[in-house]
Amino acid sequence: MDDKDFEILKLMQANAQLTAEALGYEIGLSAPAVQKRLKKLRETGAIEKEIAVLSPTKLGRDMTVIVGVVLERESRMHLDLFKRRMRQAREVQQCYYATGEADFILVVAVSDIKEYEAFTQEYFFDESNVSRFTSSVVMDRVKVSLDIL
């Protein structure tokens, strides 16, 4: 893993549609050389996956809520159960188990407040282990990316 690899990763995390030729042009390598590196980067897991980023506004799911969740009981079993529920919940874009005020911090994507209310009912009230939760409604998605380089 050298500088060229990092340059490839940096370009690919912004635009995965770039052809090997275009990448090669940018970093000064032939197309096949880039292909080889890309293959290795995918195999070793440096590139986890390639995904399409959809437009929340154009698809009518443009309400985002940041939720802080405090659990009632924090045993290993209860934690794992909550994690599993969050992973499978369609509305939950992101879920972090963290230190601080809240045990879990969620990024929830819904169509409107009604759908959000239904979500809280299903996951935070009915027979759940949730002690309390705070909702921050997003007014502006200033920056949204998964870039790490």
Added chain:
Amino acid sequence: MDDKDFEILKLMQANAQLTAEALGYEIGLSAPAVQKRLKKLRETGAIEKEIAVLSPTKLGRDMTVIVGVVLERESRMHLDLFKRRMRQAREVQQCYYATGEADFILVVAVSDIKEYEAFTQEYFFDESNVSRFTSSVVMDRVKVSLDIL
């Protein structure tokens, strides 16, 4: 935009490497037909972009911190300035302007606590407009995606 389009989007947001042929096989359409739809979905902006998701652990940037920021002054000018700084900050993966306790909620990706401390110094202390901020260190990235369908 019909059901077939939604099916394509759902598959593409999970894996943008799927060929038109594979997509067509899944949803019962010919490859060129899928191509046509994909082109339109990209042009209309339903698909904003296609990106590579990199592995934070394999690339040594595996510390994530959720930050709540309260500003000193909340005028339009100060808000815009802060937004601009967050957009250009390499460490800031995501930035939301939201209701509730904090004015802004950030997802920050760094290598270690030292780098995080440097980040807070640069953006929250020196001549900034930040009144106070809270840091939640992520112990488990339970779920991280940008899926909206």
Added chain:
DNA sequence: TATGAAAAGCCGGTAAC
């Protein structure tokens, strides 16, 4: 020996029908 460059065959994407 390992790494990048060059050439040929193949697969997927684009455009006309």
Added chain:
DNA sequence: GTTACCGGCTTTTCATA
């Protein structure tokens, strides 16, 4: 939605450090 053409990707081979 199908067919034909074109371009990019993969693989093999070759050169080089």
